[in-house]
Amino acid sequence: MISCEFEYCKPDSLPALMQILTMYPEATLLAGGHALLPAMKSREIRPERLVDLAAIPELRGIRRGSDAIQIGAMVTTAEVEHSSLLKEALPLLPDAAKVISDPLIRNRATIGGSLAQAEPSGDWPAIALAVGAIIHLTGVNGERAVPIDDFFQIETTPAGNGLAVGRRTVVARSEVITHVSIPLVQGEVRRSYLKRMHPASGFALIGVAVALRLDQDRRCDWCRIAITGAASAAFRALKAERCLVGTAISGEIIREASMLAGEENVEFIGDPFGSSAYRRQMLPVYLRRALSTAIESALV
CATH class of the missing domain: 3.30.390.50 (CO dehydrogenase flavoprotein, C-terminal domain)
Structure with missing residues (x-):
């Protein structure tokens, strides 16, 4: 049970999302929800506004270009697992997707959400690093592309007698991951x-x-x-x-x-x-x- 009250928004396009983030830069984004919703139930996170990304077509789809594969941020792990395009062009991804959690999670968990969450034991961050992915972000201040090597940031802060190690990414408030591109390496x-x-x-x-x-x-x-x-x-x-x-x-x-x-x-x-x-x-x-x-x- 989620006991806190919040305003729920479900934009149907990327421009509509940017309008919401311009007005409410502290809004919480909902992708697959496998990490966010449990945190809301336990009251670790109490968002005032929840923005559901599920209806934004610009965040969907798997495409192949001349030199890269493009995967939308809202593509689920199950979609990666069953993608015939990826099985031919980059079989590491569907093969790895098979060993991520269970079918229920794979049907909900998204590529963009997993990368933004940057869970220390998550699968997609390591896979993205290995294939040299580029993370594409759109925010109220414009667009940018971040090489995966620069995407994760390990931060340490003093706590007691030792170090408390935190985690974060370079995704800023009022920014969203739109897609991930993976270069096709020759040879x-x-x-x-x-x-x-x-x-x-x-x-x-x-x-x-x-x-x-x-x-x-x-x-x-x-x-x-x-x-x-x-x-x-x-x-x-x-x-x-x-x-x-x-x-x-x-x-x-x-x-x-x-x-x-x-x-x-x-x-x-x-x-x-x-x-x-x-x-x-x-x-x-x-x-x-x-x-x-x-x-x-x-x-x-």
Whole structure:
């Protein structure tokens, strides 16, 4: 039961949404609602105005351009899972969508909402990092495109005897994610997503998304590795990437790169389902498996 009163708006176009945000910049946006509605029920969030994005056609659709895939912010995980276009052009996305939570959540959770929420154990932030996505935003002050590497911001603030690590993105008040574009990388690109899933929530206790390109000699000349579930926001395993790029892929190189991932300069998180030490120890294990899977050209 949601006990607080609020004004409900459901604009039917992007210009109509911008009019609302111009008048009420503090309005709360509703996408799939799988994170927002429980927070409202528990009274963690008490919005004065709730703006439902479900009827805005500009936020829908999956399209292929000459050099990129475009996915609307209100596209659901289930739509990604069943998209024939994505199965052909970027199979990592539908294959990864299959292991995100359960069918009920996949039918509601949206790409834009998941990225804006930036849940530490969410799947889409790591996947977006691995494929080098670009996040397109529209607000009352205009439009902008943000590379995924600049989208998530890890913020630490003092709390007691230690550090309380918070999370946020660069999405400003009175801004909305309209779509995500994913560049189509030329060449032989191998991709995979592997995670240790919490059996109840479906969140990643540790998740690894990998994209790498091999030349004719099986040397890696391009690589992106992203981690979720380990820190307050998804991050790239840059040390592991540098270890792989320019080398011929072998079991030894994969093991070396995987061990380096556990040495990334991030604050590993812990919760009742897994300590920070556990996550740091499991990261090399899952990265090694994800890299091996990518090389095999198959997703688990």
